[in-house]
Amino acid sequence: MMHEPQTLKAADTTTKMTARDVKVFYGEKQAINGVSIDVDMDNVTAFIGPSGCGKSTFLRTLNRMNDTVASARVEGSITLDGEDIYASTMDVVQLRARVGMVFQKPNPFPKSIYENIAYGPRIHGLASSKADLDVVVEKSLRRAGLWEEVKDRLHDSGTALSGGQQQRLCIGRAIAVEPEVILMDEPCSALDPIATAKIEELIHELRGRYAIVIVTHNMQQAARVSQRTAFFHLGELVEYGVTSDIFTNPRQERTKDYITGRYG
Amino acid sequence: MAEHTIKAFDQEMDKLRGLIAEMGGRAESAIEKAMLALQRHDKEMAAQVVADDKRIDAIEAEVEKLAIEIIALRAPMANDLRDVIAALKIVSVVERIGDYAKNIAKRVPMVATNQRMLEPVSLLPSMGQVAAEMVHDVLNAFAARDADLALAVVERDTVVDDFYNSVFRALVTFMVENPKTISECAHLLFVAKNIERIGDHATNVAEMVYYAATGQTLPERERGGTQPLED
Numbered sequence: 001m002m003h004e005p006q007t008l009k010a011a012d013t014t015t016k017m018t019a020r021d022v023k024v025f026y027g028e029k030q031a032i033n034g035v036s037i038d039v040d041m042d043n044v045t046a047f048i049g050p051s052g053c054g055k056s057t058f059l060r061t062l063n064r065m066n067d068t069v070a071s072a073r074v075e076g077s078i079t080l081d082g083e084d085i086y087a088s089t090m091d092v093v094q095l096r097a098r099v100g101m102v103f104q105k106p107n108p109f110p111k112s113i114y115e116n117i118a119y120g121p122r123i124h125g126l127a128s129s130k131a132d133l134d135v136v137v138e139k140s141l142r143r144a145g146l147w148e149e150v151k152d153r154l155h156d157s158g159t160a161l162s163g164g165q166q167q168r169l170c171i172g173r174a175i176a177v178e179p180e181v182i183l184m185d186e187p188c189s190a191l192d193p194i195a196t197a198k199i200e201e202l203i204h205e206l207r208g209r210y211a212i213v214i215v216t217h218n219m220q221q222a223a224r225v226s227q228r229t230a231f232f233h234l235g236e237l238v239e240y241g242v243t244s245d246i247f248t249n250p251r252q253e254r255t256k257d258y259i260t261g262r263y264g
Numbered sequence: 265m266a267e268h269t270i271k272a273f274d275q276e277m278d279k280l281r282g283l284i285a286e287m288g289g290r291a292e293s294a295i296e297k298a299m300l301a302l303q304r305h306d307k308e309m310a311a312q313v314v315a316d317d318k319r320i321d322a323i324e325a326e327v328e329k330l331a332i333e334i335i336a337l338r339a340p341m342a343n344d345l346r347d348v349i350a351a352l353k354i355v356s357v358v359e360r361i362g363d364y365a366k367n368i369a370k371r372v373p374m375v376a377t378n379q380r381m382l383e384p385v386s387l388l389p390s391m392g393q394v395a396a397e398m399v400h401d402v403l404n405a406f407a408a409r410d411a412d413l414a415l416a417v418v419e420r421d422t423v424v425d426d427f428y429n430s431v432f433r434a435l436v437t438f439m440v441e442n443p444k445t446i447s448e449c450a451h452l453l454f455v456a457k458n459i460e461r462i463g464d465h466a467t468n469v470a471e472m473v474y475y476a477a478t479g480q481t482l483p484e485r486e487r488g489g490t491q492p493l494e495d
Contacts, residue, residue, distance in 0.1 A: 220339060248345060249342065256343060257266055259341045260268070260342050260343065260344045261269050262268050
C-alpha cells in the first residue's frame with residue numbers, strides 16, 4: 001500500500017496540482033485507495049495501468065468530473081496552486097475552465113468549427129467583441145495545430161472534420177478558455193496512427209504552457225509523450241517516476257510485469 | 265520470472281539466450297583448443313580452431329538479426345529491453361574473443377616444438393585456462409541473470425593481468441639470454457597479449473550482464489596495469 005506522496009522535483013519545476021491520500025468510492029466500492037501525487041507544471045505526466053486500475057477515475061478527480069456521477073464520493077485533498085478544489089467555495093464551472101479535459105472520443109459540439117472554439121470564451125466572458133473572439137479562435141486553432149487545415153472553412157460543421165481533426169478541435173476548445181491544466185483521457189484511442197502522431201506532436205508543443213496529464217492504454221504513447229509516468233494498479237499508485245526510468249528500470253515488480261507484458 | 269502474456273515473445277527471448285550460450289561455449293572451447301594446440305604444437309587442431317571461428321561469426325549475425333526483430337516487433341521494455349541490448353553488445357565482444365583465439369591458433373605453426381622454448385612461458389596454459397573460465401562464467405551469468413557471478417568475473421581480471429605481467433618479464437629475460445628465439449618469443453608475447461585482451465573483454469561482458477540484471481551500471485573500477493604500461 002502506498003500512501004506516501006511520490007514527489008519528483010527538479011529545482012526548476014513547479015508543482016501545479018497536489019493530491020494527498022485521495023480515496024474515491026462508487027457507492028460501497030472503493031475505486032481509488034489513498035493516492036498521493038504531485039502534478040508538475042513543466043512535464044507531461046502519463047497515467048498508465050490495466051483496465052479498472054483507477055487511472056481514469058483518478059484523472060477525473062482532478063477537475064471534479066466525478067461530481068457528475070451520483071454515487072461517487074471523493075476523500076482526501078486535491079489542490080490547484082495550493083487551493084483546495086473540493087472546497088465549498090470552489091466554483092466548479094470555473095475550475096473546469098482552469099482544468100480542461102479532452103475525452104477518448106472526439107466530441108465537438110454540433111456547431112461550426114468557429115462556434116466550437118468561441119463558445120467557451122464567450123460564456124466565460126473572455127472576449128467582448130467579435131474582433132476579440134476572432135483573435136481567440138485563430139490563436140486557439142493555431143495552438144491546436146488545426147488552423148492551416150480549417151482557416152478557409154471556419155463555418156463548416158465541426159462534426160464534418162476527420163476524427164483526428166475533431167480531436168484537435170476539442171483540444172483547441174479546451175485551450176480557448178485559457179486553462180492551466182489539460183487532462184486527456186485516452187485522447188488517441190479512436191484515432192489512426194497518423195492522427196495519433198499529430199496529437200502527440202501537439203502535446204509536445206503544448207508542454208510547458210499548460211500542465212498536461214494524459215491517461216493512456218498505449219504504453220508506447222506514454223513513453224513517447226510524457227516525462228513523468230505513474231503506474232496504477234487496483235486503485236493504488238504503485239510507482240511514479242521519470243518516464244525513462246520507468247521504462248528502462250522500474251523499481252516495483254508490478255510495474256515491471258505490466259510494462260514488459262507479463263501482467264497475468 | 266513470470267512468463268509474457270504473448271508466448272512467442274518468450275520463445276524469441278529463449279532463442280536469443282540459447283544462441284548466446286552456444287556462442288559462449290564455442291568461444292570458450294576455441295580458447296582451450298588454441299592453447300592445447302600451442303602446447304602440443306598440434307597444427308591440425310589449430311587449423312580446426314580457425315575453421316570453427318566461422319560459426320561464431322555466423323551466430324553473431326544471427327543474434328543481431330533476431331535482436332533487431334525483437335526490438336521492432338515486440339517493443340521490449342525494462343529488463344527485457346536491457347537483455348536485448350546486452351545481447352547485442354555481448355555478441356560483438358564474444359566475436360572478438362573468438363578472433364583472439366583464432367589469432368593464437370594461427371601462431372601455432374610459427375612457434376617451435378622444443379620444450380626448452382616453452383619453459384619461460386609455462387604460465388601460458390594456466391593463464392589461458394583462467395581466461396576461458398571467465399568467458400564461461402560470464403555467459404552463465406547472462407543466462408542466469410546473475411549479477412554476483414558477473415562481479416566475480418570482473419574481479420578475476422586482475423589474475424589474468426598478473427599472469428600477463430609475469431609472462432612478459434619471463435619472455436623478455438629469455439629473449440635477452442637467447443637472442444635466436446626472439447622471433448618465436450615475439451609470437452608468444454602476442455599470445456599472452458591476446459589472452460590478456462580476452463580477460464578484458466570478458467570483464468566488459470560482465471559489466472553488460474550486471475547492467476542487464478540490475479539496471480545499475482558498475483562503478484568505474486581500478487584497472488590493473490599491464491606491462492610495459494604500468495598505469
